[in-house]
Amino acid sequence: MPARPRLRRPVTHVIFDMDGVLLDTERFYTEVTQTIVGRYGKTFDWSVKGNMIGRKALDAARYLVDALDLPIAPEEYLREREAGLAALMPTAEAMPGARELTTALHARGVPQALATSSSRSFFELKTRRHQAWFAAVFTVVITGDDPRLTRSKPAPDIFLLAARDLGASPETCLVVEDAPAGVAAAHAAGMQVIAVPDPGMDRTRYADADLVVGSLREIHPEMLITSS
Secondary structure (H helix, E strand, C coil): CCCCCCCCCCCCEEEECCECCCECCHHHHHHHHHHHHHCCCCCCCHHHHCCCCCCCHHHHHHHHHHHCCCCCCHHHHHHHHHHHHHHHHHHCCECCCHHHHHHHHHHCCCCEEEECCCCHHHHHHHCHHHHHHHHHHCCEEECCCCCCCCCCCCCCHHHHHHHHHHCCCHHHEEEEECCHHHHHHHHHCCCEEEECCCCCCCHHHHCCCCEECCCHHHCCHHHHHCCC
């Protein structure tokens, strides 16, 4: 059996993105956004979405309106999108391997944080069915509307804040992300990063990730907490 890949440096703390990494919510964004842009004869596909995921809501909305030349303001798009998402988010399921990996890391005493660009209110909607799981494994949760944040991904701020709240050194932190902007943010923070791209994303956009996997099921604790 071939040896499992390992990271370049041992890890003491792990920071997870949420959408598309821990919870299967990205399809909701696609469904609701296509409904909105379809009224204007536009198509919301991965050529556009790939540049939006991982960003703060308003930053992503501005990009969408500009990229598709929509005749609405970013704020108008967000208001309509949030109304549609509010009904869907509480039904979010865990991504394959997410509960198992985070629980295994917790059992080994590895502190974990969640760092999401979602607002606190949306975080609560998305995790409504998973409160016991999240409360058990995450000692730190940072949301995109945290008043201590001034810049969103690809700036490193959210990951540096998560590391600070964990009491960890950035160089011993690992980030697990699905977005190119998140990979860039993690590296800017001086952290290692494992990318878990959506199958619709071009994997060449993850060349800077330390590891690229198809699912969290491919990540095992011994890959992270021991050096190569």
